[in-house]
Structures are given as C-alpha cells and as structure tokens.
Amino acid sequence: MAQLTVLKENYECYNRENDDRYDFHDALRNNRIDLTPTDIETLQINITKLCNQTCVHCHVDSSPKRTEQMALPTVERCLEVLSSHDNIKNLDITGGAPELNPHFDYLVKSARKLDKHVMVRHNLTVTIDGHPVTGESKTYLPEFYASQGVEVISSLPYYLKYFTDKQRGKGVFEKSIESILMLNEAGYGNDDTGLELNFVYNPVGAFLPAPQETLEVDFKRELSKKYGIVFNKLFTITNMPINRFKDQLKRLGAYEEYMEKLVNAFNPTAAEGVMCRSLISVSHDGSIYDCDFNQMMDLQINIKHSPSTVFDFDYKELTQRRILFGSHCFGCTAGAGSSCGGSTAYGNNPTS
Amino acid sequence: MDYYDSKDLKRFSEVGKFSEELMKKFFDYYNAVTGEDGALTKREKSLIALAVAHAKKCPYCIDAYTTQCLETGADPEQMTEAVHVAASMEAGITLMHGIQMHNTLQKNGAL
Secondary structure (H helix, E strand, O other), X not given: OHHHHHHHHHHHHHHHHOOOOOOHHHHHHHOOOOOOOOOOOEEEEEOEOEOOOOOOOOOOOOEOOOOOEOOHHHHHHHHHHHHHOOOOOEEEEEOOOHHHOOOHHHHHHHHHHOOOEEEEEEOOHHHHHOOOOOOOOOOOHHHHHHHHOOEEEEEOOOOOHHHHHXXXXXXXXXXXXXXXXXXHHOOOOOOOOOOOEEEEEOOOOOOXXXXXXXXXXXXXXXXXXXXXXXXXXXXXXXXOOOHHHHHHHHHHOOHHHHHHHHHHOXXXXXXXXXXXXXXXXXXXXXXXXXXXXXXXXXXXXXXXXEEOEHHHOOHHHHHOOOOOOOHHHHHHHEOOOOOOOOOOOOOOOOOO | OOOOOHHHHHHHHHXXXXXXXXXXXXXXXXXXXXXXXXXOOHHHHHHHHHHHHHHOOOHHXXXXXXXXXXXXXXXXXXXXXXXXXXHHHHHHHHHHXXXXXXXXXXXXXXX
C-alpha cells in the first residue's frame, strides 16, 4: 500500500512538472532514437539540500533553510554499492553544498580508499562562509581536497562580477575568487599536480550557453589576466526548466519561449550522450533516480513496480530499466547538449 | 492594428508569401553571413548586428541580437559598448554634416 502511495505521488508530481505541449518521446521517435542505459559508470549522490547560498536558477531549491541530510546508514550503503561494483568507477557528490553534510569527510575518504574517482560539486563560497547554521569554519577544504585527490567541480557563471552575483547572490563573485585562489595555492588547476579544478558555466537567464570551447578560452584568459587564476576545463550546462528556474521563467513570462527554444534546438547527437544512460542519482534518503533533475521532480526509478532505493540496488535490473523522460529533458538535448560534465555534443552543435 | 509586436519576429519568413524564391535567397545569404564563424567570429558579428539594430532602431533585431550576443558568450559590458559605437557613429555623422553647413554659410558670405 505504501508503495502504491509513493507511485501515486510520483505520478502526480510528474503531471505537475511535465508539460505535454513539449513531448520528448515524440522528439526521440521522430529522430529514431532509443535511449537505453549503457552502463552505470557514475554514482551521483545528493547528500544534502542545505546550502550557504540561494541561487535563482537552483533546480534543487537549496538554501540555508533546508534540513535534508543523508544519514550515516545511507552513506554506508552507498559505499557498499561502490565497493561491490567495479564498473562504477566514479562517485559524484552533490547537494546543496555537500560539505555541509556531517558525514562528508568520511564519505570522501572512504570512497578514495576504494580507489574510486571522487568528484565534488563545490560551490566555492562555502570555504569562506562556513556552515550557515552552526558557523563551523570550512577553510580546511582546499587542503582536504588536495590530500584526497578529489576532482573539484565548481559553479562560476562568469568571469565577471555582474553575471555571477546576479545568479548566485551579492558578494558571491569576490568570495569565489578568494576560494579559487586557495585551491590554486593547494595545487589545483596546475597540470603538473594532477589536481583537477573544473568550472561550470550556466546562463544567467533564459538563453542557451555559448559554445563550451570558446567560453573556456575566454574564462582562462580573463581569470588569468585579472587574478592569476588557473583551472583545467570549463563545462557549460543548460538551465533546466524545473523548480526555481521554471518559476523564474514564468514570472518573466518567458517559459513558453524558453521551452520552444529548447525544443527547436533538439540535437540528436547530444541526445545520444545524455548522462542518464551511464549514471544513477541517489537522494539523501537513498531513493534512486535516472538523474539529479528527475530526483528533484520525484521521478523515482521503479524496478518490478516498486520504487527503487540504494538498499535494494540491483545493477542488472537498473541497466535494463526504461529511463523516465519528460518535457524537462529537452534541456539536456538542446544545442551542444548538457550534462554534469558539460556539453555532450562537443563540436557538433547545429545551433552554434 | 498593433505595431512592433514581438511575436511577429517568428513570422519573418511569411514575407516570402508572394516571392518564395527571393526570400530563400535572402535567408541563405543572411545565414551564411551571420550564422557562422568566418574571418569574424559569430560573437563579433552578433555585436556588430546589435549595434546596427540600434542604429536602424529595429526592435525585432534588438530582441534577437541581444539573445544572440548572450548565446555566443558576449557580456552586457561588451554589448553596451557596441551600442555606444552605434550612438557615437550617429553623433559623428550628424556633426560631420556641420561642415556642409559651414560650406553653405561661406557661400552666403556669412563665414
């Protein structure tokens, strides 16, 4: 009965967020694309919705007021899944600001002991701001990351203050620069150290990202010239028309125009590379989803008519599942494509 | 009847209703010039187009090229400078005609 209730709630949420006017299944059929899972290479886990920032585009609706945290037994179970599946090579830790989960350091150290590649979605400012509730300092983070050999992936919407602060809040740009310099000091962004520092660009409003390769050149030139900053790669990500960003689009009267832009920019090559084919997303309570966006829309994966969790993780069944698509998926297939690793159709963007 | 409705931009191709072939030739030319990197990047072309859109006072083009500038990686500072280039050119063109005024003043013995 409880399972039926969850399924019903999922269906109702899907209906609330999905927009039938923009049919992703139709786009796949018209382009003769069948998107099935390939392998599970990455376990992406969202360990908290708590964040020191409140960004206007955030699909997680994170803020200092959120309280959701992954508990230790769920963290341990994620580590067991990693330990028992050699195919899963990457752990991608996100939030909120994941560093605000009390078990964060333990999770990182344990995953590294399992020889997994660990990526952290680090918002930069948490190093400066500290814990928004307890006031605990987080200035140890750059050295901690370096000691663990973590790949740091950080949002930096632009190399200028204006766009960055508009999207992420007043003062964020200056704190981000200070935090990046600390990461550089710890060896990040320098090719010789092997400590990888990658930035994420996403547009400040209702438009598609510029080509990743040209923006990366601009970011490297400007950040080096003005601040002496070095980094490895820039990932461009399209804003997803869900939750807070969708509300913003509707307030601006730009939702339909944005959706039409995404639909018109559908790129079959980008579609083939969508991240949900090789990734599983875990929420703070252990539920599992096709991606972080489906997680935020409560579109939980169902295996044999039951909502799937990390506690009944079945690799084979998961690689044979049907991925749940909705109108928001046009965000990942527009233009050069979009994923947590940036463009999925690098150099193959029919709209650029 | 409404004038300058932003939705009309999407109907641009309807101008070809009575001369489809000429409109196709225009769009092919237009897309070849503005839609690809060449000796100028697509971003540089977008900034030029934004400046021209202001000089020619075309609201459709301002809408389209503001977005196009953003989607090619230009920022508001660069876009504002492009508008200033258009404005200063227009001011310069107006002022340069002052020489014509001087010529006429001279011809009339007033200079």
